Amino acid sequence: MHLHHSTLSFGDEVPFHQFDIQLRLLFSPSSPNELRTALSFFQDFLPRSSVFLLQIEFHQPTPLKNQTFLNTHVHLAKEFEKLVLSDDRFEVVAPVHLGLVCFRRKGPNSVNEDLLKRVNARRKIHITPTVVRDKYIIRFAICSRYTTLEDVDFAWREIQLVSSGMLP
Secondary structure, X not given: OEEEOOEXXXXXXXXXXXXXXXXXXXXXXXXXXHHHHHHHHHHHHOOHHHHHHHHHHHHOOOHHHHHHHHHHHHHHHHHHHHHHHOOOOEEEXXXXXXXXXXXXXXXXXXXXXXXHHHXXXXXXXXXXXXXXXXXXXXXXXXXXXXXXXXXXXXXXXXXXXXXXXXXX
16 A cells, blocks of 8 residues: 555555545444554555544544533433333333443343343344343443434333243
């Protein structure tokens, strides 16, 4: 790979303004650390000013956006908690923090283990287990910035349907 004036070559000439798109396609960074690693790999091939601009664009802290992001997750988690509490078959077993709701179906651990396996086997949503003080707990985490209230409602409907034995 080498740089020619304002083009970057990956075998074919790529205009420099498309570099950030190429970088995203090649690395699909899911965190600032992954992008920082990718940029450090490419910095020898780019003019210093370009790397600096890319780093500012992707790494400049934006407290307002981060706060909004967290507030949305907390709000959605609280909405999921309300849904869990509205069903007498379930209980919330820990305070909701950020985007995590820990809940379980009332009854033996085997019921919760089976519920989790059946929900995950359907591959429509993914929930994770944990065990605290010999209680099998199901964790519902809101992680994506694209999660909406409709997604939370959909997830709860899936859990209810599988829990009711309506679906395999």
